[in-house]
Amino acid sequence: MTQTVSGFEIPPIPRNATGPRVPSCGYLVQEIKDGVHWITDGGYQCAFVVCEDGVVAIDAPPSLGGLVTQAIRDVTSKPVTHVVYTHSHGDHIGAVNQFPDDAIRIAQRETHSILLESGDPARRLPDVTFKDSYRLEVGGRVLDLHYKGSNHAPGNSFVHLPQQRILMLVDVIYPGWVPFTNIAQSKNIRGFMAHHDHALAFDFDTMITGHLTRLGTREDVETQRAYMHDIRRAAQHALEITPEKRELAREAVGLDHIYLYFKTMYEAAAAEAARPVIEKWSGRLAGVETLGVNHTLTMYHSLRLDENAEPHVVFFPPLAT
Ligand SMILES: [Zn+2]
Incomplete structure (x- = not known):
């Protein structure tokens, strides 16, 4: 199956x-x-x-x-x-x-x-x-x-x-x-x-x-580097589309359960942004269908917390509008 x-x-x-x-x-x-x-x-x-x-x-x-x-x-x-x-x-x-x-x-x-x-x-x-x-x-x-x-x-x-x-x-x-x-x-x-x-x-x-x-080669390192840079670009895109996912999350789960609201917003942005990366690497790197969204979401949090990217987008979503 x-x-x-x-x-x-x-x-x-x-x-x-x-x-x-x-x-x-x-x-x-x-x-x-x-x-x-x-x-x-x-x-x-x-x-x-x-x-x-x-x-x-x-x-x-x-x-x-x-x-x-x-x-x-x-x-x-x-x-x-x-x-x-x-x-x-x-x-x-x-x-x-x-x-x-x-x-x-x-x-x-x-x-x-x-x-x-x-x-x-x-x-x-x-x-x-x-x-x-x-x-x-x-x-x-x-x-x-x-x-x-x-x-x-x-x-x-x-x-x-x-x-x-x-x-x-x-x-x-x-x-x-x-x-x-x-x-x-x-x-x-x-x-x-x-x-x-x-x-x-x-x-x-x-x-x-x-x-x-199996053992690795230089080519394996280059391949993974290319994949990880695709993930980084996807995470940047996820940050950019977060405002629209914020609306979607508010409509879908409301604001009362604040953790559920954030989870819905983050995951919707990551899932959409990861899609082209998964399509590109499917069949070339094992596990991309399973973990591509997870990697995008992990990178997304790294960008917003460690590199302070687009803080206005995600730090203070308007809870009551
Ligand atoms: Zn370890």
Whole structure:
């Protein structure tokens, strides 16, 4: 049966949105290049680098749990000596306690602050922190960590492997798909947008993105950047048509239930403005029918609150006219 969302039929998932099949053991581990491996369970991704005398692990999602260590053991018997946290979120680093206690944990300063505040024993505090960048050289391998400001989350950092031309950035780029709900739950939409350009400034061929079933490419970053700029334009249009939706909302639900009135007004503007974006990207990026309106609405609120766009349009709608 065909499913519809926001009046759009959900087409089959584009082929470009699917990756290699995950074996029945529950995980897939593959070498990308020269000791750099990725692991996926089909929903989450993490990585590790085999060095001369040890292994550098990057993230350990609870969805994979102990399978991360199992995947490393499929490849090498060398000990895990270093653990890099891409960011603080428990769904990506909540299983890092499987690594040896004496492994050196490295993360950006903001990540350290967030973890200190949370006090979650499953996410041990990093031993080494950095502000802007940090080079980790272990047994002939180089990992460059870079922080370019808040994006999906404060502290969310790039891991660049210049020798292998591989870039890891989690929860920002979604190869073959539109970003996750609320623009990948971003804490900073402007920073999220800028990270497409920050990513493309690195020298890389392959990207590990933290989610979904395949690796990313430069083209995936460019495609998502084009989609996100369409969403931004749609959100600007939604701001412009808000006055007419205000009337529509007042007629439809009245003014007494103020939350319902605002919700109706915002959603009507976002739904109308998102329509051409969804039509343009349907069949090219999976999930646009499901989340195109949500992205437009999220961007709309970012523009009106963070960038103070058209404040006269939305801040003080006349409640009694
Ligand atoms: Zn996250």
